[in-house]
Amino acid sequence: MDSILFVDDDAILRMTAEAYFSNKGVRIVTASCGEDALNKLETASFDLIVLDVLMPGMNGFEVCREIKRLCNTPVLFLTAMGSENDYLEGYESGACDYIVKPYHLSVLYEKCERIIARYRGESENDRKITVGNYSLDTEKMAFIFGDTAVPLQGKEYDLLLYFFTHPGAVLSRSRIIDDVWGYGFPGSDRIVDTYVKKLRRSLGRCGKAISTVKNAGYRFEG
Numbered sequence: 001m002d003s004i005l006f007v008d009d010d011a012i013l014r015m016t017a018e019a020y021f022s023n024k025g026v027r028i029v030t031a032s033c034g035e036d037a038l039n040k041l042e043t044a045s046f047d048l049i050v051l052d053v054l055m056p057g058m059n060g061f062e063v064c065r066e067i068k069r070l071c072n073t074p075v076l077f078l079t080a081m082g083s084e085n086d087y088l089e090g091y092e093s094g095a096c097d098y099i100v101k102p103y104h105l106s107v108l109y110e111k112c113e114r115i116i117a118r119y120r121g122e123s124e125n126d127r128k129i130t131v132g133n134y135s136l137d138t139e140k141m142a143f144i145f146g147d148t149a150v151p152l153q154g155k156e157y158d159l160l161l162y163f164f165t166h167p168g169a170v171l172s173r174s175r176i177i178d179d180v181w182g183y184g185f186p187g188s189d190r191i192v193d194t195y196v197k198k199l200r201r202s203l204g205r206c207g208k209a210i211s212t213v214k215n216a217g218y219r220f221e222g
Contacts, residue, residue, distance in 0.1 A: 034063035132222015163220035
């Protein structure tokens, strides 16, 4: 059974989400603020954390950074804050995805299920993807080359996972935006360049596996 921690200071949203997800067979635990969520994480683990931004006390971005210090559980922001800077701060804080309110519960459910499946892997074999000399451990969220393991978080991990699942393909910025950031992302596709640079830096000498294809996009090869 999938388990989700739903964090929002709006009691009605918490109740409606709990009723909907429970009816779908999902174990859902709710928290009214960041501090409450962090306390619950000390005694329980979850497959996904759905997190609001504007809450009493710690805001969602601060909570997300603290969560990433504690565990590798993926975080999905669900908030009314929908500017480009909000999206960027959400991803910088370690979130894997971002949904702007208002939203449909059916869409939120499908998004949550896809994130959980992506991070969990469909089977034991899916927990390690190998391309040439490189591997990606999807359980530990780490890039592996020889005896070296590089842990990744947030969009850096999502972007590398996308490259690993499309080896050798020339991937345009617009395609990467749609598939990794999601349709409706309000920012420029140049955010892809920013994250590719960050990812190359994180991978060190292995960053050369991500090549730039002039006027076309990027290619990942092992």
